[in-house]
Structures are given as C-alpha cells and as structure tokens.
Amino acid sequence: MLFSRLILDEVENIVSVRNISKTSQAYQDATELNPVSYLFASYQRLAAEKPTSPPQLLPTLHKCHQLIVRTLVTSILTPEIFEESNIVECLKDVVFQLKSEGTDIQRLFDPMFRKIVRLITQEEVSEIPLLCVKYLLIKTIALCFIHNLTLQVYLQLILFCVYAPYNRSLASIYMVQGRNKLPKSGRSLLYIYLRKSSLVTDPNKPTHPFFNEISTLQQSGVEREEERLQMCMDKFHSHLHVLFRNILRHPSCRTKLLSWINDLMTQHAFCAKLWTHERADPSKSMFTTDGIFINLSSVLVRLSLPFCADSSENAKSSNKFLKIDPTYCAATGCEDRVERDVHLGGLHKETCFLSLPEVDPPTLQLSGTYNFISECFFAAHRSFCLGLHGLLVKLYKLNQMLSKMREVYLDSLASGIEGESEVKQVFEKALANLLSTKATIYNPTFVNNCTRFFATTAQFLTQVALTEDRTKLCEFKLPLSETPPTPLYYIPEFLVQNLIDFLIYLNRENPEQMEDSQKFIPTFISLIAVYMGNKSRMQNPHLRATFSQALEGLLPLETEQSTATVERRKQSFSEFEHSKYLTTCVIHLFIDVEFTDDRDRFEEKFNNRRPLYPILRFLWNDERGEGKEAIRELAIEAVSNIESAKPPLLLTFVNLFLNDSIYFMDEAMNYMGKIKIEEQERDEGEWEQLPPEEKKEKGKILEQYVATARFYNVMSAETIEALSYLSKMEEVQELLCHSLLVDRIANMLNHILLHLVGSRQNMLKVKDFSHCAFKPALLVEGVCRIYSQLQHGDTFCIAVAQDGRSYQPDLFPRAFRVLRKINSLELSLKIHNLSLRIAELGNKEQTEEELFQDAPDEFFDPIMGTLMRDPVILPSSKKTVDRSTIARHLLSDPTDPYNRSPLTMEQLEPDLQLKQKIEDWEKNK
CATH class of the missing domain: 3.30.40.10 (Zinc/RING finger domain, C3HC4 (zinc finger))
Structure with a gap:
C-alpha cells in the first residue's frame, strides 16, 4: 500500500480532507508527491507518536518504521522505479530543508540512517546508485564555501558520510576518481572535501567568506570574524575526522584510504620545496594545497591523539609514543612495503638527521609489519611539511608586504595621486588574507591538538637519541654516548622542522596558548638539549640553529614577557635538571654555525646567534648556578689545554665571540655615520631640490640604514653585556688574560672605546638615538666594567698600552668623564686608577722595547x-x-x-x- 501511494500522480484528488485547511502542514504532508519527502515526513510523525502511544500499538508502529526504512532503501538502490523523481537529489533537498528549519536531524533520524545502511549492506549493491550519490555531492560541494550550511549538512548528516564503515562500497566511493565531465577531473570526493578551506586560495574570487569590508571593522568586529572562522573550521575538521575514522575502521577501506593519502602527498611533493613558497605572492592568495594539507594535518593529528601525551599527565612518565616505530621511514623504500602494511612511499629519500657513512654503514633491522600508529604519526608529519611549513613562509612574507603596502597607501593619500582607491583595495584584500591565515593556523582547538602531538614528537625523538630499546622508557641522562642509535640515520629532518615551525610561530604570534600547556615545556627543552649542540645526533647546523629560536620562546626571559608568564616558565624550567649541559650546548651551537662551509650564509649566522645571547644570560643567572659552573669548567679546561691540536671549546667560543663583537661595532658605527650624513642633507634642504621619486627613494634608503644600524647596535650591546658578566669569573679572567688572547681582548676594547669616546664620536650623533637602538653611555659603562675586571694582572694592562692602533693617552680620561655624567662613580674611580696604571706600565714597556730596537x-x-x-x-x-x-x-x-x-x-x-x-x-x- 505504501509503495502504491508513492507512485500516485494525482494525490490531491484522492486525499479526504476533514476539519483541516488545505494550507496546513498536515495537508501538505499528505499530498506530497516527492517520495523521499513523504517518507521522511511519515517517519517524523511516527517518531512523534511513539512516546505517547499505548503499549499495544508499539508493534504496529515498529512495523511501520521498518516499512518506511525498507521503502527508502528500495528507492535508493532502484531509483528507476520513480521515473519522475531524482531520488538522490530529493534526499539531499529534504535533509537540507529539515536542517535549515532547525530540526535536530542527527538525533531524530539516527536510528533510521543506521537501519538504512544495514539493509543496504545485506543487498548485492550495484555501485551505480552509489556513484550517482558521489557525483551529485561533488557537483554541489565544489560550489560550497567552508561556512555554508549546505556543506555542514552534507558532512554531518548524509548517511553515506556518517555511516560509511558499515559497507565497503559506501566507504570506497570517497577515493574513486571522478569522470572527465566532472569539475576538477580526476579528483575524488575526499579531495573535494579537503579543498574546502578558510584560507584565501583563489585570487579571482571577488569576495571571501571572512573579513570582508575589513576597513569598516573595529577590533571587536575582527575578533568576532576570527571566532566565526574558527568555529566553522572546528565543525568542519570534526566532521572530516569522523569520516576518516569511519572509513579506517574497515580493513580494506583503510588500505585504500592510506594509499590515497600517499598518492595525494606524492602528487604534491613540490609543496615541500622552499622556493615554491618564496616566489609566491601571498598578498593575493595562499595555495589551494595549503588548505588541503592544513585540513589533512588536523584530521591526522586528531587520529593521533589517542597515543599522544595529555597535558594532564606527567609527560616524563607517558609511554604511549613507544608504539611509534622509528624504522618506518626506511621501510617506505622497500619493494614489499605493502606486505609490511606500509602505505606511504618515498620517505626514505628525505634528508635525515644523520648521513650514512660510506664505509661500514650501520644496518637497520626493519619490522615485519607496521602498526597504524606509526603510519598515522609519520603521515601527519609529512602533511605538516607539505602544508604548515610553506604557509608560514608565505605568512611572514605577507606581514612584510603589508607594511610596505601601508606606506604606499599613505604616500598616495599624501601626494593626492590617482589610484588611491585601487591601492586601498589591494591593501584590504591582502589584510583579509593575512587575518584569515592567522585565524586558521592558531585556531585554539588546532593549536591544543598540535601541542600534544608535537610534545609526543619531542618524547619520541628524545627516546630515539638515547637508545634503540623501544620496550620501555629510557632514563634521561646527559651527556650522551658517542655512538648514535641507528634509527637516526633514517628519520627525516622534517619532523624537527615541523616542531620548530610550530613552537616559533606559537611564541611569536600566540604565546598565551603555549601557557595552557606549560607542562610540556620541560619535554621540549629536553629535546633541544639533546639535539641543539650535538653533531653526533643531528648534522645539519642550520637546522640545529633554529632550536635556539624555539628555546628562546620557552625560557622565562624577562625582556618581552609578562610577569605571570615569567613565573610560570620559571616553574616549568625548574623541572629541567640539565641546565649545565644545556649551557655547554649553547656554546657548541655558537661555534657550529660558524663552520658551515657556506659563504653565502655569512649574515645568517648572526641571526642564528642572536637568540643565544639572552639564553646564555638566563643560564648564567639561573639561581641553581649550573650555568656558571659549566662556564667555570670550560674555562679551566681551556687554560689547561690551550695548545692542544683541537682548540678547547671555550677558547674557540671566545675567539669567534671577539670577531663578532668587532664586526658588530664597526658595522653599527658605519651605518650611524651614513645616517648622520643623510639627516644632514635632509635638514639642510638638499632633499627638497630632488625630484619626488628620488626624494622618496632617499627616504627609503634612510629607513633601511636605521633598521640595519638598529640590528648591529642591539647585537653590539649583547656582546658587550655577555663579556661583562663572563669576565667576572676568575677562571674566565685567566683565559682572557692568557698570552694567546690578551692582545685581542685589549685591542677590541680599545677599538670600541675609541669609537664611543674618541674623536670619531661626533660621527655617531644622529638626531634620535632610540630609533637606532644606540645607547652609548651604557656601552661605555659595559666596556669600562670589562677593563676593571681584567686589570688585576700586568699582562692585560701592558697589552692595552701596547695597542698601537686604538690606544691613546686621553682614551680613559674621556671614558672617565662619561661615567661621571651617568653617575657611575665607583666605576669611574676604578677607570681613573686603571688609566694611571696602564700609563705607568706602558712607559716601562716602551723603555724596554727601545732597548731591543737594535736586536738582530x-x-x-x-x-x-x-x-x-x-x-x-x-x-x-x-x-x-x-x-x-x-x-x-x-x-x-x-x-x-x-x-x-x-x-x-x-x-x-x-x-x-x-x-x-x-x-x-x-x-x-
């Protein structure tokens, strides 16, 4: 009878109306011609009647329920029965309409969907109706934005998405390639899903769902847009996670899905190349692949959470990560990798922590089979490498571009030239792109999940560096053994690159979220201590240098952090028991970035060393005293072995440190002189005689000079401060005053002091010292403090006096006057006495030299x-x-x-x- 009702053409002529209007919902339901709509409405009425029905009617209601489900299954599997209706299209329309009306479809129709899928599973289903569903979804979803209700309905409610694990055919259609007539030929339904992104990925689209009309938004409006974007992404990623998880539950579908993920990553391997992103124009849009791999990374991280450390646990005792097999990447190159349950390929070709020696390379014992945990872990990292890494490169570039765009826009307003509105439009589009990208990356849910994932990565890599035993947690002991564990020759560097990218970005853009997971900070610091200064565990000095930037964001440095942040991080750092070893690692890294055999990276080494100065200062001042003890031991070793074939560690450090100090000061003074000349020309009216373009170019050159001078002045101050506190220690004083170094130390100090108080100081008097971060009084005080701390032996004083390049009789009297002006009275008295002593010893030494002038x-x-x-x-x-x-x-x-x-x-x-x-x-x- 139900089937007969569904195929009727003229229902209105048959329906009997009693005491109701033809405009009522009941009449509309009774005369509905759409078979799917009629069945859904019947099911709704049935569900509404059931709670209030007497017990004797329940069997009848149950039979009606089964009949509705069976009829709906029949209509899906044999759609040709209803010639006038497209069943799949009707199903989509009904679900969407109910959702738009506010119906809680998932609660109401959950039992119905489950029974439909079970019935379909029992049939010998042709793939034709299933593929029809797929093609319909592709056509429609391809046109949806991430925030569209339609997309959310499909992902959450269509039975083929939610209950795919009950049927292999239903699950497998997501990986099947499309036909040529479909949009994005050759792409699967999963690919269409993953392309949906909150990033701006199409520069030709006039509008973006988020941050439109940015010029009219106040800060509160920007925050609301950010919250709206993140809410959409949370829902979207949650639905994708359910979809992937359900497909993975079926063994054969799992193989198909993992192989599909491998194909996706292989096809887009170019995304891991840095030049791909450096040459892009992020002011217009990001890459479609950025959105794909951010989505995939989020899904894979969610799938990884069951074996990730929890912030509520003691990270040191968590052993969930032990199931990750460190030999997995090596197995991706095996011919029998499929038999080993390895579905990713090519990871063995990636640059690894260590290069295999040509003679007697270590042999790695591969596992017979590999678990899903290992596959999910390395797949997530590969996805981060293809997505997040390049996206951050473009984001940093976009930040710089926006600064320049703002200047262009302000210039156009000031000059009144045509095109001001066009410049504004370009700027606003780029700003919307920036805000969308930032909101996408530091979505709180995404960040919290990633924090757990990367903390687990840190645990895994620390364990691998300590031992090859995967059965139990290894005790964390430093220093490490000389021989590295074999798996380090086969683990790709991108695991560390991903972790560092995440930590640096989090500290730079959203440090508050790091505070929520401060229990992981000792875990991250332990990883850094193992790899940062240890070439036996990681060869690449450039990659190890980036650890310093990550460490800078984890330590309680008081420069730019709030008091509460400093206190919390002090508490976290107190749990780290190897600050003495970490201090030695800092010294090692400072040296290693010098000897990279890459002359094109001369400037980069200074950027790599920049974080090491505040880190070393913190370790020196740490109340436990382990940092000072490490320096003391290194100084004693350096003096004892100063003439050994391999220069002692601290001796090499001091030598490079002095080179940097002189270079920084010379460059700073050079640019300060250039700034003074440009400012004089501007103030004397010479710029006014120039054409507008040339005058504008002059202004840009001056700004560049100021920025460069600021960097070198900051670095000069850092080196002077470091030498000032290090030279307080007697053991360090003995090293610095050794005959091997004393002349260099004296010459450097004289050279710097002459720049600051000598006849050249007039060249440094620019209009605003603060713009250049130039603090001459503090520099003079720091240099003079070093003099006073090294003066106890005659050797140093004689070396100062014998410096024929920079030492002048009036050098210290000039410094004395500066110290008086800044009320450094005690130090000024020491410098006065030092001046007299140096003059006396200098005269004595000069007399002796005159005696030897006639020597052979x-x-x-x-x-x-x-x-x-x-x-x-x-x-x-x-x-x-x-x-x-x-x-x-x-x-x-x-x-x-x-x-x-x-x-x-x-x-x-x-x-x-x-x-x-x-x-x-x-x-x-």
Whole structure:
C-alpha cells in the first residue's frame, strides 16, 4: 500500500480532507508527491507518536518504521522505479530543508540512517546508485564555501558520510576518481572535501567568506570574524575526522584510504620545496594545497591523539609514543612495503638527521609489519611539511608586504595621486588574507591538538637519541654516548622542522596558548638539549640553529614577557635538571654555525646567534648556578689545554665571540655615520631640490640604514653585556688574560672605546638615538666594567698600552668623564686608577722595547714585528714565528700562513737554539 501511494500522480484528488485547511502542514504532508519527502515526513510523525502511544500499538508502529526504512532503501538502490523523481537529489533537498528549519536531524533520524545502511549492506549493491550519490555531492560541494550550511549538512548528516564503515562500497566511493565531465577531473570526493578551506586560495574570487569590508571593522568586529572562522573550521575538521575514522575502521577501506593519502602527498611533493613558497605572492592568495594539507594535518593529528601525551599527565612518565616505530621511514623504500602494511612511499629519500657513512654503514633491522600508529604519526608529519611549513613562509612574507603596502597607501593619500582607491583595495584584500591565515593556523582547538602531538614528537625523538630499546622508557641522562642509535640515520629532518615551525610561530604570534600547556615545556627543552649542540645526533647546523629560536620562546626571559608568564616558565624550567649541559650546548651551537662551509650564509649566522645571547644570560643567572659552573669548567679546561691540536671549546667560543663583537661595532658605527650624513642633507634642504621619486627613494634608503644600524647596535650591546658578566669569573679572567688572547681582548676594547669616546664620536650623533637602538653611555659603562675586571694582572694592562692602533693617552680620561655624567662613580674611580696604571706600565714597556730596537732581525716575529719570546718552526714552510702569534692565527685558520698546509699547535717545533740566543742577548743588554 505504501509503495502504491508513492507512485500516485494525482494525490490531491484522492486525499479526504476533514476539519483541516488545505494550507496546513498536515495537508501538505499528505499530498506530497516527492517520495523521499513523504517518507521522511511519515517517519517524523511516527517518531512523534511513539512516546505517547499505548503499549499495544508499539508493534504496529515498529512495523511501520521498518516499512518506511525498507521503502527508502528500495528507492535508493532502484531509483528507476520513480521515473519522475531524482531520488538522490530529493534526499539531499529534504535533509537540507529539515536542517535549515532547525530540526535536530542527527538525533531524530539516527536510528533510521543506521537501519538504512544495514539493509543496504545485506543487498548485492550495484555501485551505480552509489556513484550517482558521489557525483551529485561533488557537483554541489565544489560550489560550497567552508561556512555554508549546505556543506555542514552534507558532512554531518548524509548517511553515506556518517555511516560509511558499515559497507565497503559506501566507504570506497570517497577515493574513486571522478569522470572527465566532472569539475576538477580526476579528483575524488575526499579531495573535494579537503579543498574546502578558510584560507584565501583563489585570487579571482571577488569576495571571501571572512573579513570582508575589513576597513569598516573595529577590533571587536575582527575578533568576532576570527571566532566565526574558527568555529566553522572546528565543525568542519570534526566532521572530516569522523569520516576518516569511519572509513579506517574497515580493513580494506583503510588500505585504500592510506594509499590515497600517499598518492595525494606524492602528487604534491613540490609543496615541500622552499622556493615554491618564496616566489609566491601571498598578498593575493595562499595555495589551494595549503588548505588541503592544513585540513589533512588536523584530521591526522586528531587520529593521533589517542597515543599522544595529555597535558594532564606527567609527560616524563607517558609511554604511549613507544608504539611509534622509528624504522618506518626506511621501510617506505622497500619493494614489499605493502606486505609490511606500509602505505606511504618515498620517505626514505628525505634528508635525515644523520648521513650514512660510506664505509661500514650501520644496518637497520626493519619490522615485519607496521602498526597504524606509526603510519598515522609519520603521515601527519609529512602533511605538516607539505602544508604548515610553506604557509608560514608565505605568512611572514605577507606581514612584510603589508607594511610596505601601508606606506604606499599613505604616500598616495599624501601626494593626492590617482589610484588611491585601487591601492586601498589591494591593501584590504591582502589584510583579509593575512587575518584569515592567522585565524586558521592558531585556531585554539588546532593549536591544543598540535601541542600534544608535537610534545609526543619531542618524547619520541628524545627516546630515539638515547637508545634503540623501544620496550620501555629510557632514563634521561646527559651527556650522551658517542655512538648514535641507528634509527637516526633514517628519520627525516622534517619532523624537527615541523616542531620548530610550530613552537616559533606559537611564541611569536600566540604565546598565551603555549601557557595552557606549560607542562610540556620541560619535554621540549629536553629535546633541544639533546639535539641543539650535538653533531653526533643531528648534522645539519642550520637546522640545529633554529632550536635556539624555539628555546628562546620557552625560557622565562624577562625582556618581552609578562610577569605571570615569567613565573610560570620559571616553574616549568625548574623541572629541567640539565641546565649545565644545556649551557655547554649553547656554546657548541655558537661555534657550529660558524663552520658551515657556506659563504653565502655569512649574515645568517648572526641571526642564528642572536637568540643565544639572552639564553646564555638566563643560564648564567639561573639561581641553581649550573650555568656558571659549566662556564667555570670550560674555562679551566681551556687554560689547561690551550695548545692542544683541537682548540678547547671555550677558547674557540671566545675567539669567534671577539670577531663578532668587532664586526658588530664597526658595522653599527658605519651605518650611524651614513645616517648622520643623510639627516644632514635632509635638514639642510638638499632633499627638497630632488625630484619626488628620488626624494622618496632617499627616504627609503634612510629607513633601511636605521633598521640595519638598529640590528648591529642591539647585537653590539649583547656582546658587550655577555663579556661583562663572563669576565667576572676568575677562571674566565685567566683565559682572557692568557698570552694567546690578551692582545685581542685589549685591542677590541680599545677599538670600541675609541669609537664611543674618541674623536670619531661626533660621527655617531644622529638626531634620535632610540630609533637606532644606540645607547652609548651604557656601552661605555659595559666596556669600562670589562677593563676593571681584567686589570688585576700586568699582562692585560701592558697589552692595552701596547695597542698601537686604538690606544691613546686621553682614551680613559674621556671614558672617565662619561661615567661621571651617568653617575657611575665607583666605576669611574676604578677607570681613573686603571688609566694611571696602564700609563705607568706602558712607559716601562716602551723603555724596554727601545732597548731591543737594535736586536738582530731574526729575533723579531715576521708577522707582528715584535721580539719573539717563544720562537717555533712551522713544519711545512720551515718559517720561524712566535708561538703566541701562530696560536692566534690557528684559532681562525688551521693552516700554515705561508703555504696553506694544514697545521695544528701540536705540530709546531720549538726553536730552542734561537730562543736561547734571544735570552742571552737580552741578558747582555
């Protein structure tokens, strides 16, 4: 009878009307011609009657329920029965209409959907009706924006999405490729889903669902838009997660889905190339692939959460990550990887933590099969590599572009030239792009999930660096053994790159969310301590250098953090028990970024070292004293082994540190002089005589000079401060005043002080010191404090006086006057006394040198021109030089200065005969 009702053409002529209007909902339901709408309305009425029906009617209602479900299944599987109706189209329309009316469809129709799918599962289903559903969804969803109600309805409610695990055919249609006549030929339904994004990915679309008319939005409006975007993305990612999870529940569908993910990543492998993003124009749009892989990353991270550490747990004792197999990536290159349940391919070709040695490479024992946990973990990281990494590159670039666009817009307003509205439109579109991207990336749910995921990554990588045992947690002991575990030769670097990208961005843009997971901070610091300064665990010095930026955001540095943040992070850092080792890692990294054999990255090494200064200062001041103890031990070792073939760690650090200090100061003074010249020309009216474009260019050049001078002034201040507190320690003083270093230290201090208080200081007097971050009084105070801390031995004072380049008799009196002006009275008195002492020792040394002026030429060092005290013979060139001279040279260049042959201190041959002749000659004088 029900079937007969559904195929009737003229229902109105048959329906009997009693006491109701033809405009009522009951009449509309009774005369409905759409079979799907009629069945859904009948089901709704049935559900409404059931709670109030007497028990004797319940069996009848149950039969009616079964009849409705069976009829709906029949209409889906054999749509040709209803020639006048497109059943799939009707199903979509009904669900959407009910949702738009506010009906809680998932609660009301959940039992119905489940029974429909079970019945379909029992039939020998042809794929034709299923593919019809798929093609309909593709056509419609391809036109939906992420915020559209239609899209949310499809993802949440269409039975083929929600209950796919009950049927392989239903699940597999998501990975089936489309036909040529479909939009985006060759793409599957999953691909269409993943393309939906809150990012601006199409520059040709006139509008974007979020942050439209940005110029009219106040801050509160921007925040509301951000919240709306994040709410849409939360729902969308939640639905995608359910869809993926349900497909994965069926073994055969799991294989298809994981293989599909591998194909997707392989086809878009170019997204991992940095140049792909550096040459893009993010002011117009981001890449479609950015949205795809952000969505996929979110889904894969959600699937990973069951084996991720929870912030409520003690991260140190969490062992869920032990099921991640570190040999997985190596297995992706095996011919039998499918038999091993490995569906991703090509990860073995990625750059790994360590390069395999050509001779006797370590052998890795692969597993027979690999679990889903390992596959999900590495797939998520690969997805981050293809999505988040490039998106952040473009986001940082867009920030810079917006700053320039703003200047162009203000210039156009000031000059009144045509095109001002066009400039404004371009700026607003770029700003909407920026805000959409930021809101997408630091969605609170996404960030919290990623924090747990990357904390688990840190635990995993720390364990792998310590041991090859995966059965239990390894005790965290430092320092590490010399021999690295074999899996490190096969784990891709992008795992660390992803983690660092996340930590740096979070600290830079949204540090408050990091505070919510502060229990993970010791976990992240432990990872950094293991890899940052250890070449035996990670070879790439550039990648290790980025750890310093991440560490800077984790430590309680008081420069730009709130008091509450500092206190919380102090508490977190107190749980880290290896700050002494971490201090040594900082010194190691400072050195390693110097020797990269990449001359094109000369400037980059300074950016890599910049975070190390505040980190070292924090470790030095740590109340536990482990940082100071580490420096003390390194200083003692350096003095004891100062002439060893391999220069001691702290000696190499000090040498490079001095090089940087001189370079920073020289560059800062150079740019300060350029700024002064440009400002004088501007103030004297010379710019007014220039054409508008040239005048504008002059302004940009001046701004560039100011920015560059600011960087070098900040770095100069950092180096002076570091040397100031390090030189307080007696062991460090002994090293700095050693004959190998004392001349360099004295020359550097004299050079800097002459710049600050000498005759050249007038070239530094720009209009506004603060714009250039130039603090001359504090620099003078810092330099003078170093002088006062190193003056206790005659060696240093004599070296200061013998500096023929920068030392002048009035150098310290000038510094004395500056210290008086800033009320540094105690230090000024020390400098006054030091000045007298240096003058006295200098005169005495000068008198002695005059006595030796007629010494034989062979007694003088051929490089420095000074009388040799400890002559040595260079083994390859057979030249004789003073030991201190060649020792200073070897710190920076381990070769013979005469023929470039390799040379170490241990290869030097003492010229005892010449030394005796010099001593005898001195006695006879």
